[in-house]
Amino acid sequence: MKKAFITGITGQDGSYLAEFLLGKGYEVHGLIRRSSTFNTDRIDHLYKDFHDPQARLYLHYGDLSVSGQLTDMLYDISPDEIYHLGAQSHVRVSFDMPEYTGDVTGLGTLRLLEAIRKTGVKARFYQASSSEMFGAAPPPQHEGTLFQPQSPYAAAKVYAYYVVRNYRDAYKLFACNGILFNHESPRRGETFVTRKITRGATQIKLGLRDKLYLGNLEAKRDWGFAGDYVEAMWLMLQQDKPDDYVIATGETHSVREFAEKVFQKLDLDYHQYVEIDPRYFRPTEVDVLLGDSSKARRLLNWKPRVSFDELVEMMIAADLELAQREKTLTDAGYSCNLNPHLCI
Template identity: 60%
Template structure:
C-alpha cells in the first residue's frame, strides 16, 4: 500500500489555494493548509473540500509556527501562496506587506532548512516584479523594476528563494505568474470588481462602475490553468524558475467591454473614471513569454481571454441573481 504524497499549502483559502487544492486532491495527495487565526474565518472557496483536507493554524510572521507545522505534517511539497497580495493596500501598509510577502518566504525557507531539506518548495512570484518593463514580452531573464511595495516584496521573496536553492541545495523554485483570474478572485481586484459590478448593474442593484486607469495592459489567464504549472514545477528533476503567462495582453477597457457585451449593456454608459483608483506609480503594461514552461514543462493555457471574461461574468450573474432572490446571504 502506497502512502499518498503530502502537500502543505499556505494561503489555501485564497483563489489559487482553492484551485490547487482541487488539483492535488484529484492527483491523490493528502492536502494540508495553513490558515491564520482570525475573528472571522472565511473558508468559502474551499468549503466543499473541508472534509478532505486538514487545516492548521500558522502564520508567515511567526517562525516557530512554521517549524512546528513542518515537523507535524512532514510534507513532501510546500506551496507558499500566502501573501498580502493586493497592490493598492501595499502602498498604505508597506511594512506589513514586506513582512508577510517578503520575509514570510524567508521564514518558510529557513524552517525547511531546519526541519527537512528534502521538502520541495514553491514560491508564488509575480509579474508585478517586472513593473516598469524595459522590454516586451517579459521572460525569466527580464530585469525586475517593481513599482509598488508589493512588487518589491515579491522581488525579495523571489531572490531569497534563489539564494536558498544555491546556498543550501534546496529544491526551491519560483513561478513568475502573470495575472490569473477566476470566479474565485476577490472583488477588490479589478477583474472581479468589473464582473461583479456588471452583474449588479444587470440585476438593477448598482448604477455605475467606477474605475481608474482603463489603458493599463495585462496578460490575463485562468487561475485553474496556472496552478497546474505550479505542480509541474515541483515534479521536475532539476529546480528551475518559470514565467507562466498566455503571451497576450489586453487593456482594462477591453475587459470592461467584453464583460458588458456579455450582458448586452453599453459599457460607456455604465462606467465612470475615478482618480481615487489610480496608483501612485502605475505599471502600464505586462505581457509574459512562457516559452520555457511550454518547452520544459509541457504547460500551456487552456482558457483564452474571452472565455475567462465570460466565465467570470456568468458566475457573478448567477451569484447576484441568487442573492437578489434571497437564496444567498
C-alpha cells in the same frame, strides 16, 4: 501518498491547487490565519471533518509572521511538497500598508525557507512570484528580463524571489519560483479589477447598482485562468532539477477592453455605467505586462487551456448567478449589505 502543504489555501490559487492535488491523490494541509470569522468559502466544498478517516484535507492555524509556528508545522506534517502562495497580494493596498506587505510577502517567504532548513524536511518548495516584479520593464517579459518593481508589493516579491534562489544555491533546496502573470477566475477576490468589473456589471444588469467606479482603464495585462496556472505550479515540482519559470498566455488586453467585453456580453453600454475614480490609481503605475512563457511550454509541456473569451464568460456566469441570489433576497426584504452571508 504524497503530502502537500499550502500557504494561502483559502485564496483563489490555493483553492484551485488544493482541488488539483486532491484529484492527484495527495494528502493536503493548508495554513490559515485565525480570525473572528470563517474565511474558507473557496474550499468548503473540499473540506471534510478532521475525524473523518477518509479526509485528506487538513487546515492548520498559523501566521507567516511567526517563524516558530511554521517550524512546528513542518515538523508535524513532514510534507513532500510546499506551495507558498500566502501573501498580502493586493498591489494598491501595498501602498497603504507597505511595512505589513514587506513583512508578510517578503519576510514570510524567508521564514518558511528557514523552517525547511532548520527542520531538515526534504520538501520541494514552490514560491508564488509575480509578474508585478517586472514593473516598468518593456514587454514581453521573460525569465531573463530585469526586474523594475513599481510597488511595495512588487519589491517584496523581488526580495522573496532572490531569497528562494539564494537558499536553493546555499542549502541545495529544491526551490522554484513561478513568475505568474495575472490569472483570474470566479474565485478572484472582489477588490481585484477583473472580478470588480464582472461583479459590478452583473449587479447593474439586475438593477442592484447604478455605477461602476474604476481606475486606470489603459493598463494592459496578460490574463489567464487560475485553474490552468496551478497545474504549472505542480509541474515545476515534478522536474529533475529546480528552476524558475514565467507562466503566461502571451496575449495582452487593457482594463478598458475587459470592461467593454463584459458589458457587451450583458447587452449593456459600458460608457453609461463606468466612471473613473482617481482613488483607484496607483502612485506608480505599471502600463503593460505581457509574458513570454516559451520556457515553461518547452520544458514543462504546459500551455493555457482557457481562452480570454472563455475566462470572461466563466466569470460573468458565476457573478450573474450570485447577483440573481442577491436580487431574490433584496426583493424578499433582506439587505445584502447588512447581512452579507445571506448573499454568498
